[in-house]
Amino acid sequence: MIVSTKGRYALRVMVYLAQQPPGAYIPLKQVAEAEEISQKYLEAIMTILSKAGMVEAVHGKGGGYRLNRPPEGYTVGSILKLTEGSLAPVSCTAEGPAACSRSDCCPALPMWEKLDRMIDGFFESITIRDLLTGT
Amino acid sequence: MIVSTKGRYALRVMVYLAQQPPGAYIPLKQVAEAEEISQKYLEAIMTILSKAGMVEAVHGKGGGYRLNRPPEGYTVGSILKLTEGSLAPVSCTAEGPAACSRSDCCPALPMWEKLDRMIDGFFESITIRDLLTGT
DNA sequence: TATATTACCTACCGGATAACTGGGTAAATA
C-alpha cells in the first residue's frame, strides 16, 4: 500500500482545518470527533505536521491547530511525504546503502524510476484547495 | 509498497524466460540460481503464473517452464495483478463489502480513483518485450 | 522396473509494520 491511513488522515485533517473560520485555533478533540478518527492516533500525526511547520499549534485553553498558509499553499505530495516518509512504490529506486545490488543490470529499473516520477508529479500537482473544491 | 518482491520476482523470471532459446523448458532451479532468488519462494510464484496460463509447465526430467506467447504478449500489469492481487495504492477505491463508509463524502476519493487509473494505464502500456529491449 | 528429476501442495515461522491505546508531562488560559 503506497498511502496508509496515516497519510490519508493527515489529508483529511488539513481539509477540515481549511474549512474552519480563518485564524481560529481548532482543538484536536473537535477534529477527531468530526472526522471520526482516533484522537490518540491523530496526536502523533499532528505533531509531525506541526514540527514540519505545516500547521501552527498553540497549547492550553483556547489553543489547538490552524493552517498558516492558504489551502493552495499545500501540495498533497508535501503532506504525504511527511507522514508516509516516502511515496516510492518500490524499494528498487532507493539510493545509498539501501540501494539494490542489481540496479546496474536490472531491466525493470527504468520502469520503476519512471513510475516514481509519475507519482511524484501527480501528487505535487494537487493542492488542498483542489480537494476542497473537487477540481 | 505497491509492488512487493513477489511481483518483481515474477517480472524478472518472465524476462529471464524470454531470453532463453525458443521452445525450451527451463527448470526452476536454473532460474533461481541465475536470478539469485530463493528457489522455494519462486515455486509459489511460478505456480500462480502457471495456473493463470501465463507460462507452460512440464513435470519430470527435462521439464520446466517456458513462455507460451511472444514477450510482447505479456503486459507488466497482467503479471503484477496476478502476483500482487491488486495494484491499488490505497484501499479507498475498493468496492463491495470492503468499501469505505465515507466514500460518498470523501473529498479525496476522486484523486485516488484518478491515481488508480493512471497506475493501471502505466503498467498495461508496458510489455515484457519493452523490459527486454529497454524501450 | 527403478531412479532421478521436475513441478506442485500444505504447513509453518520470524521479523517488520500498521494502527492503535495508555499513561504520563509541559504549556497556556481562566
Added chain:
DNA sequence: TATTTACCCAGTTATCCGGTAGGTAATATA
C-alpha cells in the same frame, strides 16, 4: 489553582512479507 490543550514514550494486537521444511505427483531415462 484548576482546566484545557499540545506533546512525549512505551506497549499491543493483528497482519503480512519473505522465506523454509517436508512432502506428493508426474515425467523421463537407465
